[in-house]
Amino acid sequence: MLANLALTLHDVHFDLTREKVYTPSAATMRAIDELSSPVTVTYFYRSQEAEARRTRDLLLIMARRNPRLKVVTADPDREPMLARTQGIRLYNAAVIEAQGRRVMVQGTDEAEIVLGIQRALRGDAITACFLEGHGELPMDNFEFHTHLEGGASHSHGDAASQIIEMPGHGVGRLRRALEAQGYAARKLVLALQPEVPSDCTLVIAAGPRTTFLPAESLALRGYLQRGDSLLMLIDLGFVLEPELGRLVADLGIRAEQEVVIDPLSHYSTDPEMVAVTGYDPHPVTRAISLTFYPGVRPLAIRPPAEGLHSVPLLLSSRDSYTRPVAPVPGHVAGHVPGEAEDDSRSATPGPPVSGQRVLGVAVEGHLGRGERPMRAVVVGDADFASNSFFPYMANSDLLLAAVRWLAREERTTTVTTRIPVPPLVALTGRQLSAIFLIVVVAMPLLVVSLGCVVWWRRR
Template sequence: MEHPELDWNALLWAGGWLAAVLVLFATGLRLPLQTGLAGWRGRVYSAGVILIALGAAVLANVALHLHDVHFDLTREKVYTPSGAAMRAIDEVSREVTVTYFYRSQDAAGRRARDLLAIMARRNPLLKVVAVDPDRDPRLAREKAIQIYNAAVVEAEGRRVLVQGTDETEIAIGIQRVLRGRVITACFLEGHGELPMDNLEYHTHLESGAGHSHDDASSQVVEMPGHGAGRLRRALEAQGYEARKLILATEGEVPTGCTLLVATNPRTTFLPAESAALRAYLRRGGSALLLLDLGFVLEPGLARLVAELGVRPEQEVVVDPLSHYSTNPEIVAVTGYDPHPVTRSVSLTFYPGIRPITMLSTAGDLRATPLLLSSRDSYTRTVKPVGSHAVEPDAAGDKDAAVPPVAGPRVLGVAVEGRLDGNSEPMRAIVVGDSDFASNSFFPYMANSDLLLSAARWLAREERTTAVAARVPVPPLIALTGRQSNAVFFLVVVAMPLLVIALGCVVWWRRR
């Protein structure tokens, strides 16, 4: 069937239909062709057998139609709605109507139509109407639709238009129309953060030395594609609104900001900005703070994050055991403690992440570690970026001579509660890296799943099923150093030598 959770009731009905067909077949084999009954008795017998057989067949097929079961035998489950989409349909508690306009000659449109029909059978509150505008233009004019592969989702007077053939995007549209409130993600800018309006595809390629955080390489390299545009578009696909926020000019976080996102600030906050962030959290706000290596916290901001129970260290985590590709500074996290943010997250990786020291929290705040490096990881001190005008730590060179102490390091923390007795309940997530949220690394592994799950938790939507739209990525084959050398040897050395050898054999046989 198309969903991991089998509909056993439908399977039982399908089994009953099969049993009825087998009984009819077996009965037909055993009934005598000639009974010896003459006259009207023989005719009544024959008519009765025919009526009983037809009645059983009709009733069995009606029962099967009313309790349909669908099997997808393709290896890729092409005709199967995603598990997340089906769980989202299970959570629909109010009537929703989806009118899907497709072109009957389009295979992708027909597939989306069939998937919507399967989803509608899952929950009777979901009503699906599939229309080909070329055959029924009246409904298309009523809904003001002039394009193919468009779904109009309506519920309680609200309407959402979803364009595409992906059932997950339609499931997100259903969640949006049932949400009933506006969620706004405010991206902080003014400190060299990753720009939210960047839409360029960007692939982060390292030099032969790998990803390094030495003094010279810790400077930010500005690239046209380096930004947080993919994160913004993923949030917008969830139905969130996104806007820029410059605290230095606005003076405070607007009340309409459901969550505040700070992705890789590079210059130190002003004291007034740190005070505005504190006031926002005291009002019950939510913040996603991705504080990359080298960012120096203003004293007011340092006190605020210390009250949250965290202290980002000026070090880089090196993990020889669990890392991505061949670089131990690209820390990979494969296991997570139970938390709403990480319950459906698998492997994530963080290029050049700083560790976080857990402190005692203020008020009734609860700080929970989300991300931990492996037991073999250790840290290496890194001087702050020179543009911050902060003097390097004189003890850095002394610490470099001390052998590193291996052990798991906290990389990300989730905090919730009240800052003090007079404040509202707030939520915050602090991670010692922002590269994993950039266009370079957002679509790979489970980085996008973690960020979207964090945003949903901060927006207090963790109780609903997380349905993520597919993130388009450019075709890319990532190879390790050993694999690259093997490909080079095969293409550049082995194949030419093989051609030369074959030529020599042919020459030798024909000489």
């Protein structure tokens, strides 16, 4: 009786499973703790499904966590009138209501329901506009591997090539990850319109290969002056036309025509896959582990325009050095060869000088007379965002953190779908050798030895 009274007064939940499948994830709990306004979730589940019942229990645990979250569960077979009233036609659907908005989520994934709660509380949709028209990595593709660009070691059969060849490849995984976070994604061709549309919360330029038209660069400048956000991933060899070069210079950045080589800190066995293991404090790099950048170009930091503040995000090791690379000529109509030489000239070959190189920069502040502060993240590589490398190490975490910061959602907890981990036991080589000697050698030898002893005694 005392135990029953204690459990009634103090909610206690025990989950003895290895993967804690009957407990909401830590990220889910943080997102629920952050709720500042009332939210109602009505979950219509099929009582015959074990997974649906598990999701129901998780929602009830979340509701006990924060009184602002009200959870109502119902079986459509037993309460068909309620299901019809809510417009439910399928099993395992959640209707989320908050601040006069209504969001419907289908499935048994707790992360999808929490993301639906965040969408309902967000109000205005966040749209990531992917630039196209300059050979950028396409956002709609089959998500297979991407051929690398860089030095001779990254050229896939053409030692002189400095360009990515991407038939049907691109940043589809990044787009899907953004959509999973509740963001909208669409294409943007600046050559067809005088300015960036107002519904673009942020613009992503993922690895352009050909130069921009001056009017496109001016449109990006006007977009940032309005207080919006830009994620620019500029690959090795990309030529900045003069107007875009001036915009990047106002951000306090100069993109060098060199490739960074890091003999100490690199991914796999390729010193041109520069790995970054430590970061200075910034909302983008908070709690980020190792990331790597194939064929990355260094970014020289300059004093930004008045009203702007730039911070290095990504740095190579002190043992890294650079090698000059010839720029790729522009192919967009309107580009005059030689115009961009001030921002894209090749360095004179000389002995390598070791030292830290800046690979990524975050910029914030007022550009020009803009009333709202703009934000920008510039990285000297686009390969790390491609389908080939997006899911590996912490590349995806860094990109999603950058997008959240650009969208002014850095304080929002990121909730991702939990991936079941099989109950594997990882053994070292020494442990494997010991098991082999004991099980395969010693134990059979012991049985044979005992048999020999018994046989000898019986003689």
